[in-house]
Every structure is written in C-alpha cells, then in structure tokens.
Amino acid sequence: MKPKVLIVEDEPAIVDTIQYVLETEGFETLSLSSGESVLRLLTGEPVDLIILDIGLPDVSGLELCKEIRRTHSTPIIFLTARADEVDRVVGLEIGADDYVTKPFSPRELSARVRAVLRRTLTPRSCCDSPRVFEINDSKRRISYQGKLLDLSRYEYELLRTMIRRPGHVYTRDQLMDLVWEQPESSLDRTVDAHIKNIRAKLKAAVPDSDPIITHRGIGYSLKEDL
Secondary structure (H helix, E strand, O other): OOOEEEEEOOOHHHHHHHHHHHHHOOOEEEEEOOOOOHHHHHHHOOOOEEEEEOEOOOOEHHHHHHHHHHHOOOOEEEEEOOOOHHHHHHHHHOOOOEEEEOOOOHHHHHHHHHHHHHHHHOHHHOOOOOOOEEEEOOOOEEEEOOEEOOOOHHHHHHHHHHHHOOOOOEEHHHHHHHHOOOHHHOOHHHHHHHHHHHHHHHHHHOOOOOOEEEEOOOEEEEOOOO
C-alpha cells in the first residue's frame, strides 16, 4: 500500500510540484487549499503524513497543528516562507516533526517525508517488542508492553504527546498548550497530577518500569531507550 500524504497549501504551483515529485516516488497524495476541512478529512480518511503550510489564507498553520495534535498523531512537516529560528523552534515544540523553508528543493522535501515516516512509523510497526507503546488513535487507547492502559482523556493525550517524540523535553506550559482546550485555565500542578496518575498506571501494568523522566524545574520527557 502506498503511503498517503496530505498537502495543505494554497499556492497551486507549489501543490503541483509536491504532488509530482511524491507521486513519482511512489506516494499517494491528497491536497487541500485551506485549513478548515483538514480535521474533517482526517476523521474520514486517515493519512500517513501531512505537509502543512504555515501561511494558510483562513487559519494559521501553527494553530491548525495544535488542533490536529489534540486528536491525531499523524506526522506533520511544516512549509513556510519565514526562515526565522524562533518560528522553527515554535513549530517543532507544538508538535511538528520537521520544518522546510520556501523556496525548497522538491527532492529534498521528498527525502524529508521519507525520513519522517521512517522515524515515526517504526515504533508502531514493532508491536512484538516487549518494550513498546502501541497507540490506537481511532479507539483512543494506548497499550504498554502489550497491556492496555486505563487512561482518562487528558492522561491519554499527555502520554501520546510524549510517545511521539521520545527524549524531547516538554515544559509544563507546552504540555498544557498541546493537551488542554483552555490551557490558560489550568495550572502547572494539573500537569504534575496527571503525570503522577500516568506513572501509577504504567507501574501497575509493568511494576519495574518507569519510562517517564522528570526534569526538575522544567517538565517531562519519555525515555528514548524503550
């Protein structure tokens, strides 16, 4: 089955170029010229990766990425005409997997797509491993070492966020922004309480395991060597 890539970009010439190179190299592509239909499309037709323009006409790509991350773990590569380092860092922190600045080489973008898919699909394809998380997005379930975890809504979202980027240190503010619908109404200790509950459930499933690392004064990360 061909990997399916969704291109969210409002410039037809750029869409045509990306589709041509990806389809030539064995990918299936879909395209949308605005962000308003993305979540609806993902609900009905799952894709393997999203190429997302930050400067869409109807919504910021950064805000759309945050919305996607609330319900989907689909890998995302940002396209942008802005080369500012702060923008790049912000994009990666809110859940993007890579970042390409316009103008770009179509072949380089294709290589980035392949690299992101290799990196993000490998953990899901290794379900026979005794030390792996398995995410079922459609049923909103996570299993650890083959054991289904009984997670609340926010526990599920927090753990899934960290599973997507093992080793990445998320601050409490970042986790609140990514997971909570109204982060401004939550407190730092809310994240701490949910992480404590997740840890308890992970240990109940596998008593000698503690895959979450606390970074004092900063936040949390998931161990890379699982």
